[in-house]
Amino acid sequence: MAQTPRPTHPLSIDEAWAFTADHASSTTFFFDFDGVLSPVTDDPDASQPVSAVPGVLERLAESVQRVAIVSARPVSFLRSRFASLERVDLYGLYGLEVWHEGQVVTEPAAEPWVPAMAELAERARAELPSSILIEYKRLSVALHYRTAPGEASTVERWGHEQAERLGLRIQAGRMVVELKPPVDQDKGMVITEGVRNAGCAWYFGDDMSDIKAFDALRAREAVDPAFFGVAVAVANPETGAEVSSAADLTLESPDEVASFLSRGLERF
Template sequence: MAQTPRPTHPPSIDEAWAFTAAHASATTFFFDFDGVLSPVTDDPDASQPAAAVLGTLERLAGVVQRVAIVSARPVSFLRSRFASLDHVDLYGLYGLEVWHDGKVVTNLAAEPWVPAMAELADRARAELPASTLVEYKRLSVALHYRTAPHEAPAVERWGHEQAEQLGLRIQAGRMVVELKPPVDQDKGMVITEGVRNAGCAWYFGDDMSDIKAFDALRAREAVDPSFFGVAVAVANPETGAEVSSAADLTLDSPDAVAAFLNEGLRSFGV
């Protein structure tokens, strides 16, 4: 492996890409979906990857060890958007589901909660304001108030009441409250495991849940001086300041992510 010195934080873009290219065979790229590879939409089902994303990820997967998407979306949704990509791993529902080598693996501790999540979704539709978009994800329920931000207090209060009564966990996000089973699994844990044997890793995120992934890169660097992790924030007016302050680099949109990757791929000679 090339002996390129590990950059200090925050690295310059040129330093980060030079180290990555020199360690390509031991490098993993991780991406959140909403807000990073796709613009955030009022209707979650309408979200699609930005135009340049699919081709860019395919090119990237051809030169590094691994490319993975780590999302709050179910694997079934991610598969519908990335079915054309043969060499990209998919982590759905914060890692409760994983698509790898052509099959879905579900966290066994979460599986028994499927009926409770379905019942919760039905009650949310009946009890919350009609403007609340209730997204049932089999192993979690997301309560979106993007189209009616004035309903945030009522939606958040209801969500926290249900979490306390049912023993669920709350994941706050961009204009959404998500209820999940009480199973230890988050994006930070996905990254901790995913970089165990890596020499370099990048994580692109835009929301509060992504900060745990950034922290996992820092923790890996702390125990392995040869490892280099790059945390990239995709800024937004809702959670952008806090996420950006935890990152090494900041981009402003999914289109900018694709352009940044395409520019960086020149370091690999492709």
């Protein structure tokens, strides 16, 4: 029986699932965590995947070649939320950490920056308003102003000053400014490597850093006529319009992500 030909963009949901079902053995699904598998919360430590997500990811991992979560969160956090998922790979801190064969593997070029990140977190707590939530992630520091949106300019200015002082990189996100080591690693690079031997890949994202992952799918399609990539945006009032405009499909919430995957799995 002939396989479904590669769809063209823009595409329909039916076309995307039909191709994926025909190429399941060479398909990878990539997911961001916050805003995609979990609602965004005022307190990052309180975030949990929506109840249907672990089960549907496990079913998906049994049906396709690979499932991976690619997040700004540390691997330790992702493990605490998905410890029961044996078949799902975890990329933390934009790929600076990887859960591999039962342990966390850290990008060697980032390791020397751990003390600087700890010192930066302490400085942030001392110098920024108490309404700013400081999230220390070992290899990065995130400055959340979700509960104090009026402090956005203060946080952004302070973050850029520290980045210049220490030679760090800045990653802007949904009401957050994150400072990272000057190491070449982002979600786009994770996807570029992750799809090298794939015939089909999906990426689900909701924030500006996820656009690089969408771009990686497009780049792979440009050099491999047999490869098919699907970029899925999860709508939100903060970055949703820009992310959705870069995607093939848009879903409305993490709950809809779980439902969408469940419906798609019926085709396998």
